[in-house]
Amino acid sequence: xxxxxxxxxxxxxxxxxxxxxxxxxxxxxxxxxxxxxxxxxxxxxxxxxxxxxxxxxxxxxxxxxxxxxxxxxxxxxxxxxxxxxxxxxxxxxxxxxxxxxxxxxxxxxxxxxxxxxxxxxxxxxxxxxxxxxxxxxxxxxxxxxxxxxxxxxxxxxxxxxxxxxxxxxxxxxxxxxxxxxxxxxxxxxxxxxxxxxxxxxxxxxxxxxxxxxxxxxxxxxxxxxxxxxxxxxxxxxxxxxxxxxxxxxxxxxxxxxxxxxxxxxxxxxx
Amino acid sequence: xxxxxxxxxxxxxxxxxxxxxxxxxxxxxxxxxxxxxxxxxxxxxxxxxxxxxxxxxxxxxxxxxxxxxxxxxxxxxxxxxxxxxxxxxxxxxxxxxxxxxxxxxxxxxxxxxxxxxxxxxxxxxxxxxxxxxxxxxxxxxxxxxxxxxxxxxxxxxxxxxxxxxxxxxxxxxxxxxxxxxxxxxxxxxxxxxxxxxxxxxxxxxxxxxxxxxxxxxxxxxxxxxxxxxxxxxxxxxxxxxxxxxxxxxxxxxxxxxxxxxxxxxxxxxxxxxxxxxxxxxxxxxxxxxxxxxxxxxxxxxxxxxxx
Numbered sequence: 001x002x003x004x005x006x007x008x009x010x011x012x013x014x015x016x017x018x019x020x021x022x023x024x025x026x027x028x029x030x031x032x033x034x035x036x037x038x039x040x041x042x043x044x045x046x047x048x049x050x051x052x053x054x055x056x057x058x059x060x061x062x063x064x065x066x067x068x069x070x071x072x073x074x075x076x077x078x079x080x081x082x083x084x085x086x087x088x089x090x091x092x093x094x095x096x097x098x099x100x101x102x103x104x105x106x107x108x109x110x111x112x113x114x115x116x117x118x119x120x121x122x123x124x125x126x127x128x129x130x131x132x133x134x135x136x137x138x139x140x141x142x143x144x145x146x147x148x149x150x151x152x153x154x155x156x157x158x159x160x161x162x163x164x165x166x167x168x169x170x171x172x173x174x175x176x177x178x179x180x181x182x183x184x185x186x187x188x189x190x191x192x193x194x195x196x197x198x199x200x201x202x203x204x205x206x207x208x209x210x211x212x213x214x215x216x217x218x219x220x221x222x223x224x225x226x227x228x229x230x231x232x233x234x235x236x237x238x239x240x241x242x243x244x245x246x247x248x249x250x251x252x253x254x255x256x257x258x259x260x261x262x263x264x265x266x267x268x269x270x
Numbered sequence: 271x272x273x274x275x276x277x278x279x280x281x282x283x284x285x286x287x288x289x290x291x292x293x294x295x296x297x298x299x300x301x302x303x304x305x306x307x308x309x310x311x312x313x314x315x316x317x318x319x320x321x322x323x324x325x326x327x328x329x330x331x332x333x334x335x336x337x338x339x340x341x342x343x344x345x346x347x348x349x350x351x352x353x354x355x356x357x358x359x360x361x362x363x364x365x366x367x368x369x370x371x372x373x374x375x376x377x378x379x380x381x382x383x384x385x386x387x388x389x390x391x392x393x394x395x396x397x398x399x400x401x402x403x404x405x406x407x408x409x410x411x412x413x414x415x416x417x418x419x420x421x422x423x424x425x426x427x428x429x430x431x432x433x434x435x436x437x438x439x440x441x442x443x444x445x446x447x448x449x450x451x452x453x454x455x456x457x458x459x460x461x462x463x464x465x466x467x468x469x470x471x472x473x474x475x476x477x478x479x480x481x482x483x484x485x486x487x488x489x490x491x492x493x494x495x496x497x498x499x500x501x502x503x504x505x506x507x508x509x510x511x512x513x514x515x516x517x518x519x520x521x522x523x524x525x526x527x528x529x530x531x532x533x534x535x536x537x538x539x540x541x542x543x544x545x546x547x548x549x550x551x552x553x554x555x556x557x558x559x560x561x562x563x564x565x566x567x568x569x570x571x572x573x574x575x576x577x
Contacts, residue, residue, distance in 0.1 A: 016402060036425055103573060115314060116314045120310040123313050209539075226416075239420070
């Protein structure tokens with residue numbers, strides 16, 4: 001190895017150690033019987049059983065899953081439409097503003113998005129009496145808004161790289177645009193819609209700031225409960241919760257990318 | 271055949287159903303983002319011009335068309351004036367820009383060689399490494415920040431290791447410091463830097479580098495004169511993807527930072543939730559948005575150039 005490739009190699013090793021050691025440490029600590037991080041009290045599952053008996057956390061997790069599923073579904077529908085509108089619809093008035101509206105939520109600091117949505121909900125309530133109270137429904141609307149932009153970007157990049165000859169052929173054969181979209185375009189972009197849904201789901205599940213702003217007194221999502229617990233310091237049952245969440249997500253992602261990898265291999269051969 | 275390249279919609283005279291479909295596909299997401307993303311900014315600006323009052327909602331109305339009011343428009347710049355008078359806000363804005371800027375630079379310094387290494391490895395290794403970069407992005411942001419609390423705390427793993435090896439006698443103050451905030455931002459945002467960098471480096475034609483090397487350029491010269499300028503779009507995209515959200519970051523300074531790690535996202539959050547001064551929080555948000563206009567436009571341009 002020459003000098004520059006040795007440098008690249010050590011940067012890779014350092015970088016991945018930096019990314020993964022904290023998570024591995026967290027997983028290890030979740031099995032520690034002692035509640036002090038520096039003392040190994042032996043292997044134990046007691047923080048996991050404490051977790052399962054914590055009703056507040058279980059309820060918050062169920063609420064978060066519900067909000068994530070609903071908002072991801074709507075975000076996928078709206079985001080796919082936005083992706084189509086950006087690539088397949090030619091020119092129309094306000095297209096430039098639309099492009100900006102899609103890209104801006106991706107980088108907007110959460111405190112601004114959260115505050116502005118809350119003020120919108122408050123103003124709407126004054127004007128038209130809706131929403132009556134803030135909670136799961138307002139959080140869901142907020143999550144749809146920022147995650148549909150992510151779905152739109154994923155769908156858009158797939159559409160842009162796609163060969164459009166099939167759609168053109170269908171149109172030339174007299175297919176109507178809506179028919180062509182449902183029969184040809186959507187099946188072709190289904191995998192990216194699925195990744196968009198999964199991304200929207202995880203983003204919603206993970207969001208603390210926007211949910212804190214748009215929620216009312218009653219509804220606490222899982223990140224909100226976690227945050228109020230860890231603000232005061234490390235607690236071992238959160239280690240266990242983190243291990244469960246990170247473990248589930250990682251296994252899901254690894255399986256998904258393995259399937260996609262095999263499919264792309266098959267497409268190359270076939 | 272020329273008209274095939276033109277906008278598809280004009281190729282046929284459109285029956286009503288096609289037009290409805292087209293308007294529906296464009297109109298619905300447009301309307302949604304207009305109502306739930308653009309309009310709210312207008313409301314934030316409107317409320318930033320109001321006075322705080324003890325009521326529900328806690329601010330005065332901008333327009334008042336009541337019979338016994340002299341001025342129908344009630345707007346004040348007091349909130350903005352207050353921002354310039356109180357040092358807290360200057361420090362918060364300045365600190366945020368400093369912390370976000372330095373963190374972006376650190377992300378670039380660590381992310382560039384990583385992206386380069388990934389782009390130059392064999393396809394199978396590349397897929398695995400890419401997945402390892404993306405994987406943390408899918409796992410909880412909040413919990414990854416939390417992981418550092420366990421590492422850096424007084425009774426944390428790092429202090430434990432240092433004490434065990436005899437390097438220190440008393441635990442170091444690692445958590446609740448500015449250093450911990452830098453660490454947290456670099457840790458959570460580095461995938462956003464690596465991915466766009468990888469995308470430009472992977473597409474790059476290596477002929478130029480080979481030619482430069484054949485003509486006798488030293489490796490660092492090849493890098494500075496060809497690779498680095500060619501990867502500029504990736505550098506800008508990655509830097510903006512780190513800098514912009516880091517500037518308004520709330521969770522990381524709230525969990526890892528000390529009392530003096532003021533960042534504007536945290537100041538805004540406290541102004542809103544602790545002091546319950548909605549107009550002032552709106553003014554803080556408006557100013558932050560103005561600071562972000564230039565980086566956001568830079569990011570937009572780098573995205574447009576990609577196409």
